[in-house]
Amino acid sequence: MPRLMSPPQIGTGRRDTIGLRTIVKYDPMAARPTTPVLVGKYVVARKxxxxSVHTLYMIMDGRDVVRMQISYPxxxxxxxxxxxxxxxxxxxxxxxxxxxxSARKGWQARPMRVKEAA
Known part of the structure; x- marks a missing residue:
């Protein structure tokens, strides 16, 4: 049984990838995102x-910062x-x-010392 092969689509590039030799210039003055992101059901703030090229990711529990890390959690x-x-x-x-x-008990928490009469 012969296989049906579709002809290669020459000249039609994929839009969802970048080339292997693509060069991207890093602009340190460009604004980087600071909005919180959802990782599963957890809120992660980023700063x-x-x-530096790094971003600090802060795992939040309500309004409290639980953990901070540089890699994406x-x-x-x-x-x-x-x-x-x-x-x-x-x-x-x-x-x-x-x-x-123990503080409520006060002096009662300590045993009394009894001095022996010699």
């Missing part, structure tokens, strides 16, 4: 670093950072509650 990075921040918040709340409880 261009001055005098993945969904797993965001999940791990938010989970670690939540664990740290619960541990801090537990330690604070324990400190308040």
């Amino acid at each position: 261009p670093i001055a005098d 993945s969904v797993a990075d965001c999940e791990g950072a938010i989970r670690a921040a939540a664990n740290a918040r619960t541990e801090t709340a537990r330690a604070l509650a324990k400190a308040k409880k």
Whole structure:
């Protein structure tokens, strides 16, 4: 059974790729985007670093910055950072509650010393 082959489309370039030898000039004065992006269901704020080609990506949990990194974060990075921040918040709340409880006892928390009469 012969295969039907379509003729090559000469002269029709693809529009969604760039050539191998394409040269792009970097303009340090050009404005870079600072709008937040969604990575999965997580909000990531971005901030261009001055005098550098890099961008600082800040993983947000509400209004709090959970983690900052230079590489573009993945969904797993965001999940791990938010989970670690939540664990740290619960541990801090537990330690604070324990400190308040022991401070409330005051002098009663320490055992009294009894001096022996010799």
